[in-house]
Amino acid sequence: MWNFANKHQEEWLHIEGDYLNKHYYFHSFVYRHLAIFAWTKKIQKEMIFLDTTIAGKEDLEFVKFLNVFPRMFCDLTFLEGLNADGNKTDDHFFRNEFDLLADSLITATGVKSFSEYLDEIKTIAPKINRLFLFFDSLSPKEERKRWDRLHFFHLTVLMFLNSYGYDFQVTNDEKLKTVLTKPKKSNHLDNYFNFLNEYQLTENKQIKNLKKIAKKLPTT
Numbered sequence: 001m002w003n004f005a006n007k008h009q010e011e012w013l014h015i016e017g018d019y020l021n022k023h024y025y026f027h028s029f030v031y032r033h034l035a036i037f038a039w040t041k042k043i044q045k046e047m048i049f050l051d052t053t054i055a056g057k058e059d060l061e062f063v064k065f066l067n068v069f070p071r072m073f074c075d076l077t078f079l080e081g082l083n084a085d086g087n088k089t090d091d092h093f094f095r096n097e098f099d100l101l102a103d104s105l106i107t108a109t110g111v112k113s114f115s116e117y118l119d120e121i122k123t124i125a126p127k128i129n130r131l132f133l134f135f136d137s138l139s140p141k142e143e144r145k146r147w148d149r150l151h152f153f154h155l156t157v158l159m160f161l162n163s164y165g166y167d168f169q170v171t172n173d174e175k176l177k178t179v180l181t182k183p184k185k186s187n188h189l190d191n192y193f194n195f196l197n198e199y200q201l202t203e204n205k206q207i208k209n210l211k212k213i214a215k216k217l218p219t220t
Contacts, residue, residue, distance in 0.1 A: 001150070001151075001154040001179075002179075004029070005178075005179070005182045005183050006182075008139055008140055008141075008183055011137075011139070012025035012026065013025065013026055013029060013135055013136065013137060013138050013139070014136070014137045015136060015137075016136065016137070017132075017136065019121075019125050019129070019132045019136075020121060020122060020125060026135065026136075027117070027118065027121070028114060029135060030128075030131060030132065030135050031105075031114050031117050033131075033135075033150075033153075034101065034102065034104070034105055034128065034131065035105060035111055036069065036157065037069070037070060037098075037101060037102040038102040038103075038104075038105040038106050038111045038112075039111055040066050040069050040070065040102070041070075041099070041102040041103075041106065042102075042106055042110075042111065043066060044066055044067075047063075058163070058164075061163065061201065061204050062163075062164060064199050064200065064201050065156070065159075065160045065163075065201070067199065068156060068196070068199050068201065069153070069156065069157075070095075070098055070099065071095075071199075072149060072152055072153045072156065072195075073092060073093050073098055073134075073149055073153070074092060074093050074094065074095045074098050075092070075195065076092050078188075078191050078192070078194065078195040079091075079092075079145045079148055079149065079188055079191060080092075080145070091134075091144050091145050091146050091149065092149070093130065093134075097130065100127070101127070101128050101130070101131055103127075104124045104127045104128050105117065105124075134146060138150065140183045140184055145188070148186050148187075148188050151186055152186070152188075152192045152195075154179065155176075155179060155180075155192070155210065156196075158171045158176070158179065159204065159206045159207050159210060162206040163204065163205070163206050173209070173213055176209075176210060176213055177213055177217070180213065180214055180217060181217060185217060185218075189214050193207075193211055193214075
């Protein structure tokens with residue numbers, strides 16, 4: 001996503017349905033996002049039951065982050081509004097449909113590597129065609145809201161890593177400001193924080209800080 005913010009004008013995601021041939025940028029872009037979905041699903045399935053009566057705040061927030069990741073691609077109203085047409089899936093996914101995408105990478109011992117993904121692309125492609133369609137020609141310049149979903153997902157992953165990752169994975173305030181504004185500032189930031197509030201994540205220390213940074217951004 002850092003690279004995409006700088007190189008989106010090169011239109012390397014514009015492959016117009018040519019999904020079975022070698023397009024390194026497109027396929028690595030799709031794979032890396034799909035791998036997050038796969039690891040998220042695998043962790044959720046293998047997680048030991050969490051007793052909320054004794055779990056700490058950080059434990060509960062960890063679970064909430066995992067639940068929010070896929071919902072950012074499935075929840076319609078947080079970007080489209082309450083009057084959105086739920087039968088259209090151009091820019092979002094049905095929850096059960098999205099849940100199946102990760103299975104194409106999950107193995108008994110982990111998640112398939114990028115090379116395995118490429119080797120098996122003819123078998124995997126039909127299973128994740130909707131994901132290909134979502135990423136194909138995606139651009140921050142378009143009127144569709146695909147980029148906004150991806151942008152907010154990126155921010156949420158950064159907040160997750162700032163909360164639970166290694167010290168070298170932390171994104172500082174100056175870089176967060178860059179993510180929020182490059183290549184553009186989303187018009188749906190308030191909706192994003194309202195969405196996180198529904199999952200009781202706005203009390204997370206890192207998200208509180210992100211919200212504070214966002215409030216200081218220019219209005220235009």
